[in-house]
Amino acid sequence: MEFLMLLLCSFLPMINLVHAQSAQGFVSLACGMTPEDFTLLDKQTQLTYTSDARFINTGESGRIRKEYESSVVRQAWYVRSFPVGTRNCYSLNATEGSKYLVRAYFVYGNYDGKNMNPIFDLYIGPNKVFTVGAQSDSISLEFIHVPTSNSLQICLVRLGTTVPFISTLELRPVNNHMIYNVENRNESLVLSYRSFVDNGVTEYIRFRFPDDIHDRFWRPTFTFDWNHLTTAREVNTSSMYEPPKPAMQMAAVPENSTSPFTLQVPSNGLASRLRFYLHFAEIEELKPNETREFDIMLNGIHYYGPVRPKPFYAETVEVMTSTEGCNQGSCLLQLVRTSASTHPPILNAIELYFVLKFLQPETDRTDVETMIRIKEEYGLNITSWEGDPCSPTELTWDGLNCTSDDPLSISSLNLSSCGLTGIISPWIQNLTHLISLDLSNNNLTGRVPEFLATMRSLSVINLRNNILNGPVPDSLLNRANNGSLQLYLEENPNLHCPSDACKNQDTHQNKAKSNHAFVLPTILGSIASFFAIISAFSVFLLLRERSRRGKVGTNKNSPGVGRRFSYSDIIRMTNHFDKVLGRGGFGIVYHGYLNEHEQVAVKILSEPSTRGLKQFRAEVELLLRVHHKNLVHLIGYCDEMDNSALIYEYMSRGDLKNQLSGNTCSELLSLKNRVRIVAEAGQGLEYLHNGCKPPMVHRDIKTSNILLDENLLAKVADFGLSKSFDHESNSHTSTAVVGTHGYLDPEYRQTGWLTEKSDVYSFGVVVLEILTSQPVIEDTREGNHITEWVQNMLVKGDVREIVDPRLGRDISAASVWRVIEMAMACVNPSPRQRPNMGQVVAQLKECLASEHNNGSIDVSLVLSDEFTPIAR
Numbered sequence: 001m002e003f004l005m006l007l008l009c010s011f012l013p014m015i016n017l018v019h020a021q022s023a024q025g026f027v028s029l030a031c032g033m034t035p036e037d038f039t040l041l042d043k044q045t046q047l048t049y050t051s052d053a054r055f056i057n058t059g060e061s062g063r064i065r066k067e068y069e070s071s072v073v074r075q076a077w078y079v080r081s082f083p084v085g086t087r088n089c090y091s092l093n094a095t096e097g098s099k100y101l102v103r104a105y106f107v108y109g110n111y112d113g114k115n116m117n118p119i120f121d122l123y124i125g126p127n128k129v130f131t132v133g134a135q136s137d138s139i140s141l142e143f144i145h146v147p148t149s150n151s152l153q154i155c156l157v158r159l160g161t162t163v164p165f166i167s168t169l170e171l172r173p174v175n176n177h178m179i180y181n182v183e184n185r186n187e188s189l190v191l192s193y194r195s196f197v198d199n200g201v202t203e204y205i206r207f208r209f210p211d212d213i214h215d216r217f218w219r220p221t222f223t224f225d226w227n228h229l230t231t232a233r234e235v236n237t238s239s240m241y242e243p244p245k246p247a248m249q250m251a252a253v254p255e256n257s258t259s260p261f262t263l264q265v266p267s268n269g270l271a272s273r274l275r276f277y278l279h280f281a282e283i284e285e286l287k288p289n290e291t292r293e294f295d296i297m298l299n300g301i302h303y304y305g306p307v308r309p310k311p312f313y314a315e316t317v318e319v320m321t322s323t324e325g326c327n328q329g330s331c332l333l334q335l336v337r338t339s340a341s342t343h344p345p346i347l348n349a350i351e352l353y354f355v356l357k358f359l360q361p362e363t364d365r366t367d368v369e370t371m372i373r374i375k376e377e378y379g380l381n382i383t384s385w386e387g388d389p390c391s392p393t394e395l396t397w398d399g400l401n402c403t404s405d406d407p408l409s410i411s412s413l414n415l416s417s418c419g420l421t422g423i424i425s426p427w428i429q430n431l432t433h434l435i436s437l438d439l440s441n442n443n444l445t446g447r448v449p450e451f452l453a454t455m456r457s458l459s460v461i462n463l464r465n466n467i468l469n470g471p472v473p474d475s476l477l478n479r480a481n482n483g484s485l486q487l488y489l490e491e492n493p494n495l496h497c498p499s500d501a502c503k504n505q506d507t508h509q510n511k512a513k514s515n516h517a518f519v520l521p522t523i524l525g526s527i528a529s530f531f532a533i534i535s536a537f538s539v540f541l542l543l544r545e546r547s548r549r550g551k552v553g554t555n556k557n558s559p560g561v562g563r564r565f566s567y568s569d570i571i572r573m574t575n576h577f578d579k580v581l582g583r584g585g586f587g588i589v590y591h592g593y594l595n596e597h598e599q600v601a602v603k604i605l606s607e608p609s610t611r612g613l614k615q616f617r618a619e620v621e622l623l624l625r626v627h628h629k630n631l632v633h634l635i636g637y638c639d640e641m642d643n644s645a646l647i648y649e650y651m652s653r654g655d656l657k658n659q660l661s662g663n664t665c666s667e668l669l670s671l672k673n674r675v676r677i678v679a680e681a682g683q684g685l686e687y688l689h690n691g692c693k694p695p696m697v698h699r700d701i702k703t704s705n706i707l708l709d710e711n712l713l714a715k716v717a718d719f720g721l722s723k724s725f726d727h728e729s730n731s732h733t734s735t736a737v738v739g740t741h742g743y744l745d746p747e748y749r750q751t752g753w754l755t756e757k758s759d760v761y762s763f764g765v766v767v768l769e770i771l772t773s774q775p776v777i778e779d780t781r782e783g784n785h786i787t788e789w790v791q792n793m794l795v796k797g798d799v800r801e802i803v804d805p806r807l808g809r810d811i812s813a814a815s816v817w818r819v820i821e822m823a824m825a826c827v828n829p830s831p832r833q834r835p836n837m838g839q840v841v842a843q844l845k846e847c848l849a850s851e852h853n854n855g856s857i858d859v860s861l862v863l864s865d866e867f868t869p870i871a872r
Contacts, residue, residue, distance in 0.1 A: 023047060023209065027092060027171035032061040032080035040075050045209045049075040052169060056080070058088045058386070062165070064109025072107050072138065072167075079111045081165040082156055083805050085383040086661075087123070087395050088164065089155040092171050094147045099182060101172040101214060102154065103142040106132055106165065118162035119780060123155040126360040126391035129190060131159075138167075142191040142217070144180045144353070149365045155387045157395070160780045172215045179241050180277075180353075181318075189275060189353035192265075195221035196247035196349040199228035211244035218247050218349065225259075226252040229346070231283040233312055241277065241316040243349055248281045248314050251348040260297070261335035261345040265326075265352060273355035276319035276333060279348050280309040286343070294345035297334040299326060306338050309346060361406040363390040370430040371397070371410070377427065378420050382665055398658075399665070401436075401579070409433035412579060416462070417441040417652055417710060418665035424449050424463075433457055436578055440464040440488070441652070441710070448472050448495070453479055460575060462488040464597075469494035486575065490597055563636035567643040574602050582655065582704075591650070599650035600635055605643075626692055630684030632707060632717040651715065653708035656681075660703065660773050660804075668806055672848075673712055674770045675819055678763075679844035680714035681706045685763060686837035688716075689756045694724045697754055701762035702743045703769055723754065742776035742785065747831055757831035760840065764826025771819060773804035787827045790820065818847050 029052040030040055036053040062079040069077050082088040094100060102124070108117050122130045122141060125148075130141050145152070152171070156164035174180065180189055196207065198220035209215035222228065228250070235248040254261050265274070282292060295305035298321055309315065321331060335345035362368075371389050374380070382398055389410060390402035401412035410431050416438045423446035424439065435457055444466040452461060453475035461476075472495065479485035489497055571577070573592035581589045581601055592602045627633075638645040653659060656677065659669060669677070688696040698705075699721040707717050721738050737744070737752055745761035748754055768786050769776055776786045783789030793802045799816040822843050828834050835843075 023215075025171075025173040026215065027169075028075075029055065029090075029169045030075040030078050031166045031169055032059070032063075033075070033078040034061050042073060042075060044073075045215065047209060047215075049168070052080060052090065055090045055092060055169075056088070058082060058085060062111040064107055064111045068107070068109035068137075072109070076105055076107045076138075076167040077109075079107070079109070079165050079167055081112065081163050082158070083163045085158070085386060087155050087157045087384070087386045089123075089153045089387045090169060092152040092154065092169075094150060094152040094171070095173075096147060096150050099144065099146050099174040099177060099180065100152065101142065101144055101170075101174055101216065102152070103140065103168075103170040103172070103217070104154070104166060105138070105140050105168040105170075107138040107167040108165070109137065111165070112163070116162070116782075118164060120159050120162065120164035121157040123153075123157055123387065124188065125153050125155075125358075126362055126388040126395075127356075127358040128157075129188065129356060132164075140217070143356070144174065144182055144189040144191075146182050148362060149368070153387055161774060161778045162780060170215070174214055176240065176242070186358055188356045188358070190356050192274075192352040192354055193219070193221075194349075194351045195219050196244075197226070197228065197250050197252040197347065198222060199226075199252075205246075207244040207247050211246055213242055216244075218244060221350075222252065225255045227255050228252060229283055231312075233283070235281050235283065235312050235314055237314040239314045239316065241279065241314075243279045243314055243316070248279065248348050249283060251281070251283050251346050253344045253346050257344040258337065259344070260337070261294075261347055263333040263350070265331040265333060274321050274323060274331060275353045275355060276321075277351040277353075278317045278319065279314060279350065280307060280317070280346060281314045281348050282309040282311045282346065283348070284343070286311070290342045291340060292343040292346060293338045293341040294335045295338060297332075297336050299332050306340075307335075314348070360388075360391045361408050363388050363402070364407040364409050364433075366430055366432075367408075367410045370427050371400075373427040374425050377425050378415075378418070378422070380415075380418060380665070382418075383661070403433060412436040412438075414438040414579070415442070415665065420444055422446070424452075424468075426451065428452075429455060431455075436460040436462075438462040439466070442466050444468060446470075448476065448489070450475060452476055453485075459484065460486045460578065463492065464488050465491040467494065468492040471496045488593075488597070563647075565636050565638045565645070565647065567638055567640045567645075570602060570604070570638050570643070570645050570647075573600065573647070577604070582658075592647070594635065594647070599652075601648045601650050603646045603648065605645065626688070626696075628684055628687040628691065629713075630680045630715050631687065632715045648717070651707035651717075652710045653712060655704045655717075656706040656708060656714070656770070657703035659708060660770065669712075671771075671803070671807055671816070675844065675847055677706070677708070677712065677714040678767050678770055678819075679841065679848055681716055681766070682763060682837060682841045682844055684714075684716040685759055686841045688722070689759070689837050692724075695756065696722050696724055697756055698722050698759050698762075699754070700739050700743075701759055701766060702740050703766055706766070745831070746829060755831060756836060757834045760826050760834045760837060761831075763837070763840065764823045764834075767819065767823035767826065771804065771816065771823070772802055773806070787824070790824065794820070794824075819844075 026047060028042075028047050028049045030049040031052045033040070033049070033051040036051040038051060040049040041047075042049060059080040059082045062081055064072075064077055064079060104122060117133075117137060119131065119133050121128050122132055124143070124145055129143060132139055132141070154169060156166060158164055182189055194216060196218050198205065199222045205220065207218040212218065229252065230250045232249070235245055237243050237245050237248055252261075265276075278296070284292075286292065291308070293306045293308050296303045296307065296317065296319060298319060303319060304317055307317065319333065323331065326332075335347065337344055368389060371385075375382075375385055384395070384398045387395065389397045389400055390408040396402065399414040400410055403409045403411050411433055412435060413428070413431065414436075417440075420439065420442035422444065424444055426449065428434070428437065429451040432455070434455060437452075437458060437460065440462045441464065444463070446468065447470040448463065448468055450473045452458065453473055468489075469492075472489065476485070476487060477497075480487040489495060565573075570592075573594060574590040575592070577590050579591040581591050587604045590602045590604065592600045594600050632651070633649040635647045635649060637647065685698060685701065688698055696719075698716065698719065700718060701716070705716065705718040707715050709715070737749055739762070743762040743765050745758040748758040748761075765776060765786060768774075768790055772786065772790065774781075774786055774789060777784060778786075778789075781789055783792045790802055793799075799820060802820065803816055822835075822840060826834055826840065
């Protein structure tokens with residue numbers, strides 16, 4: 001046995017050597033490097049860097065300018081930037097519950113030629129870790145984290161208009177689980193600094209792998225009141241934290257041997273807790289009667305000690321503190337010599353971390369995996385589908401609603417009009433908390449799957465307008481018949497469905513054939529008689545229900561406006577307010593159904609205040625008397641006690657602002673479609689100004705108040721702030737200033753004088769927003785307001801730099817000039833110098849006609865002498 005132990009001990013140094021040189025599990029990515037199969041060898045670490053293309057599906061490749069290359073490692077010459085989407089994420093393979101060091105490096109290097117450092121956030125999963133700011137051209141961020149699943153999501157989140165980017169991304173497993181105590185799931189340690197003592201006399205050095213087996217990055221530090229110690233003798237670093245041997249061969253002591261070794265650490269307000277890791281080793285040959293002993297003091301209070309560093313053996317002391325105990329935002333750490341010590345305190349290396357507490361809950365891992373599978377199966381390319389599906393709330397994936405539990409679960413999935421093909425994905429059945437499923441208006445084929453009936457939480461299934469075939473499972477029809485499930489199957493011409501859920505099939509099939517399921521044959525016998533009675537009673541109930549609906553005006557063929565609904569009708573329409581579409585001028589907008597097949601949007605007055613009721617009644621009165629294809633159609637309203645609601649036609653593409661963001665299933669709007677949309681919205685606005693008696697001013701024109709139907713037909717909405725105006729007897733009307741910041745006419749905002757030209761100004765802002773996809777107000781941009789930014793860009797002379805970069809650079813400059821000139825004329829500070837909406841619409845129609853005939857918009861701008869466009 002003793003021989004075996006001796007043999008084992010003889011192999012331990014060899015085993016340790018192999019471990020020290022192993023890079024197993026390391027992930028080293030040169031982000032944006034092309035070609036994608038190219039590799040780079042780092043000369044210092046001998047680690048190989050590969051392209052990040054396998055770990056992310058978004059972003060664009062770039063490269064820093066030549067003049068910056070000499071100052072950074074070669075793998076940081078490349079850049080991946082993210083001009084599209086708010087959140088873009090890397091997905092790295094990891095082991096749940098294991099500990100990892102994650103390091104991201106950002107070298108701007110003027111890669112985009114704008115010479116302006118971006119500002120953006122770095123997230124891990126749904127939690128923000130750090131804001132990458134403009135204070136430096138290169139930033140390194142490192143943190144220690146324990147993933148809660150086998151996938152680690154590193155996300156870059158856009159702030160304002162600047163574009164996030166990344167140079168390198170590194171993942172290092174920390175195999176020793178005893179070090180860096182990280183509470184699973186709830187926190188990460190974000191590195192503030194990691195240093196060893198070096199007086200700078202030697203060559204400027206830094207330590208990484210293979211000197212540090214975890215590839216921690218050690219930088220030198222020294223101050224004028226320290227004395228530098230060094231040794232050529234090897235220091236044993238096989239202790240728990242395993243600092244690099246060369247770093248531990250150097251140390252510092254106070255220049256005044258009786259003074260404490262003092263470190264003043266700013267808390268920076270990043271986190272409420274700090275962790276120091278102090279690395280000690282005695283590297284002086286002390287005589288038998290000499291000792292080195294000291295206490296660790298934190299903010300003047302004894303924390304740990306006495307410490308007696310072992311000769312040529314590394315030890316580490318962890319110091320934990322709350323920043324609340326630090327004076328004026330600065331923590332004081334001191335090594336104080338004891339009375340028994342003959343030598344001053346010593347320090348070889350130090351690490352400081354901020355403890356970042358994670359507050360955002362994560363989505364259930366089964367739901368996350370399921371959504372990834374659904375995304376892959378259908379080839380969905382929805383911009384917002386990056387990172388955690390449900391968290392944080394402001395970044396929830398489009399088409400999803402989630403529970404408020406921890407972990408979060410998906411309760412609603414809406415993939416309507418997303419171009420889905422193939423069968424209904426079996427992965428859907430893994431969403432065990434799903435209440436509502438909408439797969440309507442796609443090209444799904446195959447049969448309605450049986451598993452939908454087994455999803456007990458599912459209460460709404462909408463499969464309208466697909467190409468489904470075969471019989472509908474009886475179990476699904478039974479649930480629909482007993483009232484536990486709302487099932488919508490219309491407009492599937494090859495579906496065999498003897499149910500009221502398919503009652504509109506007669507638009508695709510022979511009407512007599514589709515009605516045969518509802519005709520009860522006459523069968524003799526007692527059993528047949530029993531069913532005949534039940535059938536007659538059902539017909540009676542059906543007729544009574546139809547009669548009741550007729551009284552509240554839900555017959556599709558009844559007049560289009562002015563129908564009054566009860567609040568109970570509203571509850572039924574919206575399925576108890578199950579699905580939110582958005583927020584209107586005075587309340588929340590819900591999805592609903594009229595006659596169980598016609599979709600509607602239901603806007604509920606959220607607070608029955610005097611102001612809210614005034615807007616509600618103004619909108620009802622206006623829409624009851626105006627009719628135009630480019631104004632949203634009012635179907636009816638509810639005005640019952642404290643409950644008020646408006647029922648509109650349903651616009652399946654939502655609002656224009658959301659469409660521009662790219663966070664929908666729809667494809668990117670082309671330049672031609674954008675011009676057509678503004679022309680149609682302009683027609684609706686021009687009708688309000690000139691087609692109404694008396695004329696109306698909308699007062700809240702913005703992209704979120706322009707809605708799109710499935711064919712991208714644009715309609716102006718939200719008339720709660722609209723005001724009548726008699727321009728035959730008044731040049732203006734005085735009124736309280738209302739509207740949305742950024743879109744407001746400056747003169748109207750200052751004077752309260754309202755004219756049609758106030759809408760013209762807002763419309764001009766909308767046109768610029770549509771062309772550029774820039775936010776209307778952005779504090780970090782050169783030109784806070786979009787009009788100022790466009791004006792600054794026009795001075796540079798290239799309109800391609802103004803247009804939404806997602807459109808590419810192949811657009812016609814002449815096409816863009818014409819529309820921008822018109823928009824800039826609309827936002828002229830002087831109302832007299834602005835065109836009227838009739839002139840604007842005429843010009844936009846000319847633009848469209850010219851593009852249709854010649855492929856570009858290149859017609860001279862012809863407007864009245866009241867205003868002058870910007871020269872090209």
